[in-house]
Amino acid sequence: MISMKDIAAICHVSVATVSKALNNHTDISEETKKMIQQKANELGYFPNPAARALKTHSTYNIGVLFYDEANSGLTHEYFSSVLEAVKNTAERRGYDVTFISHFVGGRRMTYCEHSRYRNVDGVVIVCTDFRDPEVAELIHSDIPVVTIDHTFDSCSAIMSDNVKGMSDLVHHIYEKGHRRVGFIHGAASSVTDYRLASFYRTASQLGLSIPDDYVVECAYHDTEMANRRTRELMKLKNPPTCILYPDDITAISGINELRQMGYRVPEDVSVVGFDGITIGQSLDPKLTTLRQDAQTIGSSAADQLINQIEHPKTTIKQIVTVSGEVLAGASLADLRK
C-alpha cells in the first residue's frame, strides 16, 4: 500500500503538504496541489481508513441496524430490498456498509456503543424493534441517524406512505363493489397505526361501515396466525367479501387457507395483501396488493443520511414519504359485474 510518505518523497515535499494538498487546504499553492493530486492518482493512492479514523473519527462507513428477534428480517423481501438499495446507494457515494449488532469481541454492547466503537459516520435503522431503549439511545446520540418506516421527532425518517397506500387500496376495493371488508392488521407498530387509521378513515369517507369483529390483529409474516384469523373471520354470521392482510406472505397463505375451507378465491372471498413481493405476481390468481417502493425508500435513506453526514449544517432533518402503487390482481373479485 502506498502512503503519503511515498508521495511526499516522490514530490519532494513534506507529508504535511501532501495531506493538505489532498484535502484541498488553502495554504498550498495551486500548482503544488495539482502536482501532488496527480501523482497520488497515478500511484493509486488511497488514504488509510484506520489512520484517518484514528485522527478524525470519521470512516467512510455507515452502519445498518437490521435486527429481528425471529432472525428472519433479512429474508423478508421488503426489508432485504430496502437494504439492497441502501447498500447500492451508499457504495455509489463512496461509503461502505457495516451491520450494527449487539456483540463484539465476545462482549455485549449497546447499538450506540457499537456505532461509536466502529466509528461509523451514521446509521440507517432499517428493521428493528423501535421500542427498544437501545434504539432510543442511538437516535438521541450525536450520531446521524435515519430511520425507515418509523418516525422519531429527533431524526430524519423515510416512510413508505402507508396512509396513502392503505387509502388507495380501500378505494380500489370499494370501486370493485366490495362493502364488507375485513382487515387482519399487523402487530402494534407505527406502520400498523398508520395503516389502521387510514383504513378506518377511508372506510368512513366512503360510507363503509366496519364491524368491530372485522378488524383483528396478527403478527406480520405469521402464516399460522393469519390462517386462524382467516377462519375466525369467515365464521362470523356475516363474513366479509374481502379480507385485507398485513402483508403478501400472510395473504398468500390466507388464499390457501380459504381454499381448504372450501371457498373459491376470488369468487367467494377476495384477498388483498400488502408489500408487492414478486412471487405474488406469479401466482394464480395474481395478488392484489400495494407495492411498496423499497428501492426508492432505501436509496433515499442512504442519500439523506450521507447528506446529513457531509453537510450537517445545511441538511435539514426531514420526513420523506414514498408512495407505493396498487397492483390490481385477480385475487380481488369485481362484484359490479
Place this chain on the structure above:
Amino acid sequence: MISMKDIAAICHVSVATVSKALNNHTDISEETKKMIQQKANELGYFPNPAARALKTHSTYNIGVLFYDEANSGLTHEYFSSVLEAVKNTAERRGYDVTFISHFVGGRRMTYCEHSRYRNVDGVVIVCTDFRDPEVAELIHSDIPVVTIDHTFDSCSAIMSDNVKGMSDLVHHIYEKGHRRVGFIHGAASSVTDYRLASFYRTASQLGLSIPDDYVVECAYHDTEMANRRTRELMKLKNPPTCILYPDDITAISGINELRQMGYRVPEDVSVVGFDGITIGQSLDPKLTTLRQDAQTIGSSAADQLINQIEHPKTTIKQIVTVSGEVLAGASLADLRK
C-alpha cells in the same frame, strides 16, 4: 471512550503494561494482569479498532461479497438466509460484517483492493459471478476466503450438497412412479453442473431414460423464461409427467403457467422445485422441493473463515458439504395409486 492511557493511569502502570496484560503476554505477572483486566472490564474498555488496525492490520471485521448484476441477490431467500446466518455467527464470535464492493470514495477498486483497504480479516463470498477475474484475484491473495456454493482449489468452500440433494429428489420422484422427468436447469455455474450431473447419474442408476429435449436451460429466478420452457416441454409429443425447476420461484411460476395452459397440478403434471423457500410450503399444492440448509451453510462458512483467521496454521482448508432435505408436497403426484 476510555483508552489504555486511562487504565494505565488508574492502575499506576505504563500503557505498555496495560497492552501486554490485556493481550496476555507472558512478561507480565499474573497478579498485575488480573488487576488490569479487571479494571478494564469495570471501565468498559474496548480497544480502539482504528488504532489496532493501524498497527496490526487486523480489524475484527469480515467482508461479505454479495454481488449480483441484477441487483437482486439480497432478495433471494436462499442467499439472504445464508447472509443472515453468516452475520449472526460472525457477531457471536466477535466479528462485524461489512459488504465488499467495487467503489469507495468515488473511485473504482477491485474486490481485493477494497478488502485490503478496509483491512478485513477475511472474506466470505456468498453470491457473485465466480468467473469474474476480480474474484480470482481475491481468492488467490493472502486474505483468508471462504466461498459458498463454488469450489476453487485454493480456498475453503461450503457447499450445499447439490449432488445428494438432486439424487434424493430424483429418487423421490421415481418412487412416486414417475418415469418421464423433465429438468429445467439453471444457467451455467458449478452448482448447475453438480445438479445436472447428479440428475443424469441418478436417472441412469434408476434406469430412467432422459430424452435430450427433456433437459433445457433457464436462468435462475427468471419466471418468464421458465414459463416459456414449460410451454416448450409440454408441447413435446411425449411430454414429461414431472418437471424439475431450477428453484422454487420458477417452480411456483411454472405451476401457474401449467394451469393457464389447462393442466391440473399435480393430476396432469407434477412440479418439483429447489431451495425450500417458506412461501412454497404455504401454497396449495405444497411444493415438493429440496430445502437447502442455508442456516448451516452460512454459519459454517463464518466459523470456517474465523477459524482460518484465528488459527492460520492449524486450520485446514476444506470443502464442507451441507445436506438438504426433501420436502414432500402435493405438487408431486403419486402415480402408483
Place this chain on the structure above:
DNA sequence: CTCTTACGCTCAATCGTTTTCGTAATTTTA
C-alpha cells in the same frame, strides 16, 4: 562474592494521517 539468568516492568519507536504553529520568502503598505 561475582556472574548469570529470569522476571516484571518501562521506554520509545511505530503505524498513516491530520493539524497547529512556526518560519522563511515574498509582497504590500506607510
Place this chain on the structure above:
DNA sequence: TAAAATTACGAAAACGATTGAGCGTAAGAG
C-alpha cells in the same frame, strides 16, 4: 525603505494501540 502582511510550506505533536529492547532487582550457580 523599513515595517507589516501575506503566501507557501515544514516540523512536530498528536490519535490509541503494539512490541522489541533495555534495565533494575532478586535468586541460583560457580
